[in-house]
Amino acid sequence: MPPWFDELMAAYVRGPARDLAELARTCPLVTVSGVDGTHAMPLERPEEVAGLVSGFVRGLPGRP
Secondary structure: OOOOHHHHHHHHHHHHHHHHHHHHHHOOOOOOOOOOOOOOHHHHOHHHHHHHHHHHHHOOOOOO
């Protein structure tokens, strides 16, 4: 990889992280959680993704 690539990717991550932090700060009903994975995570670790989604849905108000 070119030497500037890591810096470019780090800047790319900071933008959404900043925007999500602002969303969570201004909307008390929104929770932002990081997931350690890649764009291919649903294919690489489907059980883990299913567990994260199931846990989220179970935590919704009015859910058993």
